[in-house]
Amino acid sequence: MKKMFPKLTASLAVCSMLTSASFAAAEVIKIGVQAPITGQYANEGQSIDNGVRLIVEQQNARGGVLGKKIEVVTCDDQGAAQQAAICAKKLVNEGVKAVIxxxxxxxxxxxxxxxxxxxxxxxxxxxxxxxxxxxxxTFFRNSFPNSAEAEYTAKYFVDGKQYKKIVILSDYSSYSTDLADATVKALKAKNANIIYEGKIKSGTQNFTATLTKIKSMDPDVIYFSGYYTDGGLLRAQQIQLGIKADFVGGDSNDNPDYMKLAGDSAKGTLLINVPTPDILPYDIAKTFLVDYKAKFNMAPASIWSLMNVDGLRAILHVMEQSKSDDTKVIAEGLHALKDFPGITGPVTFREDGERIGGGYMTYEVQADKSYKIVYQ
Incomplete structure (x- = not known):
């Protein structure tokens, strides 16, 4: 019997450790971040990750959610579909409740x-x-769809600027193609004159062949629906070639790196997007921006960071209101959410996960890289 006691004691110790580990795991709610932490969109991805971590830090300081600590698990998808699929499997295996x-x-x-x-x-x-x-x-969009931006763009081009000769450029990404197609559809519905629809290969860096072809058409405007990494270069090369047309960038050109890539040529660029973070008329937005700058010694990269933060804030709000971390219960609560006070404005979701609302503005880039609202 004496020889059995050490084994029994050891077994009890192991069981105790396992129980403690299980209890500790149960006291943590994991939130995933899937974003381009590296690669050409890294400043956007890092800003999303920073924003999520700031909100989680603040929430944990208040006691977490449902009495549990929140833990952030980040996966770098590099903005690419193949890596995104890998991230999805990794985050699911990590046991996250939600992914931003x-x-x-x-x-x-x-x-x-x-x-x-x-x-x-x-x-x-x-x-x-x-x-x-x-x-x-399971899916909720915390921004607004391309079709909404396209309707605004068509109104601005036809009713506002009264462009007679319009060029539409996109890249081959699903976002850019979708936005370009929606914009063309909206423009045609208003009988606009589209003289050229073309595509560039993202990352090419030299777009002079395409721009030289466009120059011969003498357009009033070149509209680009792709990302800032190409938009800044397109604008710089447009000016170098002496093409006098307006350059209008879709929402993903609204990024500090667009200014760096375009250089002095950024002046006069017209950017279409929802209101920029610094002019949002919400106290909660002003507070978040101050907290973000104090924490990271910089401003968020763009409005997209704040929209992702609002997605997380809505999820945490519903968890607290429903007193549940069951994803089915949370989803039901999100679908029923009405005018939740978000950093980017009131948050309301349709039954299909679409966010309702959203107003757009057009900004003209000034010589000092600041924005001037010219149409809303």
């Missing part, structure tokens, strides 16, 4: 099915209309 991201529509869509099958919530700033087409109960 991704930044690009292509990466977001590549992960959707995995999250849906696992019952993991996903909220993203991706704007492609196709993201809602699957009608996954």
């Amino acid at each position: 991201g991704s930044y690009t529509s292509g990466a977001t869509e590549a992960a959707q099915t995995t999250y849906n099958r696992a019952g993991v919530l996903q909220t993203s700033d991706g704007t492609s209309d196709s993201l809602i087409a699957h009608k996954y109960w």
